[in-house]
Amino acid sequence: MAQAIPPLRIGPHTIWPPIVLAPMSGVTNRTLRALYKPFGLGLTVTEFVSSNALQFGSRRTMEMIDQHGLEHPVSTQLWGNDPRVMAYAAKVVRECGADIVDINFGCPAPKVTKTEGGSACLRDVERCEAIMRAVVAAVDCPVTVKMRLGWTEQDLVFVEVAKRAQAVGVQAVTLHARTARQFYKGSADWEQIAALKHAVDIPVIGNGDLDDPHLAMERMRASGVDAVMLGRATLGNPWLISALRTLMEGAQAQPYPAAAERLRYAIHHYRTMVEEWGEERAVPQMRKHLGYYLKGFAGASELRERVMRTSGAEETIAVVESTIARLESAPLVA
Ligand SMILES: Cc1cc2nc3c(=O)[nH]c(=O)nc-3n(C[C@H](O)[C@H](O)[C@H](O)COP(=O)(O)O)c2cc1C
Known part of the structure; x- marks a missing residue:
């Protein structure tokens, strides 16, 4: 093009x-x-x-x-x-x-x-x-x-x-x-x-x-x-x-993905960080990033609080995954 x-x-x-x-x-x-x-x-x-x-x-x-x-x-x-x-x-x-x-x-x-x-x-x-x-x-x-x-x-x-x-x-x-x-x-x-x-x-x-x-x-x-x-x-x-x-490139921009897809990418980001930095160093960094990924859609502040209360990577990812499942059954996108 x-x-x-x-x-x-x-x-x-x-x-x-x-x-x-x-x-x-x-x-x-x-x-x-x-x-x-x-x-x-x-x-x-x-x-x-x-x-x-x-x-x-x-x-x-x-x-x-x-x-x-x-x-x-x-x-x-x-x-x-x-x-x-x-x-x-x-x-x-x-x-x-x-x-x-x-x-x-x-x-x-x-x-x-x-x-x-x-x-x-x-x-x-x-x-x-x-x-x-x-x-x-x-x-x-x-x-x-x-x-x-x-x-x-x-x-x-x-x-x-x-x-x-x-x-x-x-x-x-x-x-x-x-x-x-x-x-x-x-x-x-x-x-x-x-x-x-x-x-x-x-x-x-x-x-x-x-x-x-x-x-x-x-x-x-x-x-x-x-x-x-x-x-x-x-x-x-x-x-x-x-x-x-x-x-x-001179083309039309696509709309940003819906919340569930954004959260799926956040999980990919999380897992990559754990893989490359180890859980101890990845978790505090990913708290910050999850906060960013969670901005701007309905239910985000409650989810952010739940994420902040989790301790390890798998527990956090499980919370985000359950949110994705919920979003996909009843989308909450603002
Ligand atoms: C958390 C944070 C860390 C930053 N660290 C650097 C840095 O290491 N070097 C630098 O040149 N600018 C740094 N900046 C400034 C950014 O590169 C950029 O100039 C600034 O955020 C304005 O761009 P933006 O409005 O697109 O964010 C930092 C900004 C933020 C928010």
């Missing part, structure tokens, strides 16, 4: 569809990324990893940069404030299979910004440039940057940082169009994303508040971005990704 939207090109990678799964710390581990990939992700990004931590290479840190064989191309995201340490970390993740190295200039969490990492880097564009230059020089793969608009509304440095990025050889930039001070308040400012697209020649990936496939298409066309990044709205709803891919 003719593609209505061209692929995203980053260095040697032709990325189709131009849909990127947002890195989400504590959520988008390799299992989730591989599960969501076939829905239509062109590119996945690891959770952010501390460049300092990579110097020590603990098991937990190495797990965070681990990739799933199914997900290439995959980008590994690093955060830190020291160009030398970031360059070292970039070499490590490249050796461990990263196709792209992404630099985080966006995280607003105090535990990151108090060490001048993440979005705090945007308070010093010279430092941003030094980090980008060092990372580009360290690896033989494309380097990209993900950032916010600036630290506050008074210092919107994103165009300046993106121009410097382009000048030192960064090959794409993602903009989550909020300031660091906003955290997740207000809404992402897609006018600023359009302004960035006009200001630089490297590909721009637009990010923020895309929770509907038609909205994502509209934002993409209006801003002219080369790709969109989807985050929170995909959790419990990977069908957002497939619906957007269908629109990008």
Whole structure:
């Protein structure tokens, strides 16, 4: 089928569809990324990893940069404030299979910004440039940057940082169009994303508040971005990704599946997590994910409470299975 939207090109990678799964710390581990990939992700990004931590290479840190064989191309995201340490970390993740190295200039969490990492880097564009230059020089793969608009509304440095990025050889930039001070308040400012697209020649990936496939298409066309990044709205709803891919192919999007099918997929997600991480580590993570899958249909809050009271994987899955049976005999879809 003719593609209505061209692929995203980053260095040697032709990325189709131009849909990127947002890195989400504590959520988008390799299992989730591989599960969501076939829905239509062109590119996945690891959770952010501390460049300092990579110097020590603990098991937990190495797990965070681990990739799933199914997900290439995959980008590994690093955060830190020291160009030398970031360059070292970039070499490590490249050796461990990263196709792209992404630099985080966006995280607003105090535990990151108090060490001048993440979005705090945007308070010093010279430092941003030094980090980008060092990372580009360290690896033989494309380097990209993900950032916010600036630290506050008074210092919107994103165009300046993106121009410097382009000048030192960064090959794409993602903009989550909020300031660091906003955290997740207000809404992402897609006018600023359009302004960035006009200001630089490297590909721009637009990010923020895309929770509907038609909205994502509209934002993409209006801003002219080369790709969109989807985050929170995909959790419990990977069908957002497939619906957007269908629109990008120039076809009509299918409606989202009914509740029973969504829950059946949630069980598949649950079992895959247990298989890959063991029950002890999968159960707390899957409580969170089941909460997402259970959003938005009648009877969900009662079911969520029942799920929270269960102890092991099989008990939880049995509760979800009995709900599926109930839904199929008397559908409750809102
Ligand atoms: C739980 C959570 C964890 C996140 N972790 C990261 C991260 O590790 N690296 C990063 O660049 N952004 C991170 N983000 C920000 C997202 O990548 C994305 O920019 C943001 O959620 C806006 O997109 P959305 O409106 O589609 O969710 C995180 C967001 C959430 C909700």
